[in-house]
Amino acid sequence: MEASVPNEPPSFEQAMLPHLDAAYNLARWLLRHEQDAEDAVQEAFLRAYRAFGRFRGGDGRAWLLTIVRNVCFTQLRRNHPSVVREVFEDDLHGSTFDPGEVNALVWRETKAAQLQLALDKLAPEFREVIVLHEIEGLAYREIALVSDIPIGTVMSRLARARRKLQTELQALARKETTHGL
Template identity: 45%
Template sequence: MPIDAPDGPLGHDPAKSARFESLVLPYLDAAYNLAHWLARDDADAQDVVQEAMLRALRYFDSFHGGDARVWLLAIVRNTFYTLRAKAPQDALHAALDDDAHPLIDEGPSPETLTLLAVDVGALQTALEHLPPPLREVIVLRELEECSYKEIAAITEQKIGTVMSRLARARERLKTELTCRPKEVRRHDVR
């Protein structure tokens, strides 16, 4: 479907409009997925994606090649945090405690635990309980299959920070998924 933006930056240039549609629109689902996990609300996620797509369209001239998915996901992330900063609620900034969440992983990975013992609902609940900085890296890595380098570009963090947050997110998921009462763990394999 052609983009109708007569007053926008691409409104008078069909070639730019077609380029935007071919490079950016294929990643609309990925944009919504990230926004959904950051906002944790369908309506808010839709608002974030709508605003992010408007910004992407407005600043499309600043995109000079590279990975359009990473470029768009960075805009989605930044849009989410910009819109959240304007909102009075500030529960997004949950503290990350390095001592409470060590980086050592001596057991099976969260992916293995998920396959063996957890239903999808429990995994979604565990993801929702993660602080936003941890949730965004685990969503980008495991659900959107971004590389560490791509996540670093999207979040504007160093790769070491990305790796550290990813390790903490996996540890938190592991704890959340394995420390449930036995009657809830109906799929245990032992």
């Protein structure tokens, strides 16, 4: 499993280090802390290196991000047990999700800082799918690989995450209006 065999590309370095920013971005959003994110990324790369013999080519970014998110969730469970509760609901009712009405006005008027705040308030599992889809640009299929959930669950979780985000934004906007008055 040594990756140093010559003429056997790609090496671990070639396959995985280009995804350093993707790894850091996910860890930074999940852990919401710079130093914690750096530590998680470093640990994830070490684990990835040890497991690289099991990497069968293909989507290197998804493979690495799976390890990153697992390291992050382990850390969240250890340090903030109250934050992490498994999101079972959407797995049970995967097919019955209702995307609801998207309030265009809310989204047009939202400020960047509010949106970031709202995203920080979501449960990590919901934040995860938003980050992977909206920021990292992953397709449903890739998110299913990273988070190890069925594609149907990716769809419903993403729909619920977007809806929750809108609810948070509306709450933040209400707060601001009240304080403004």
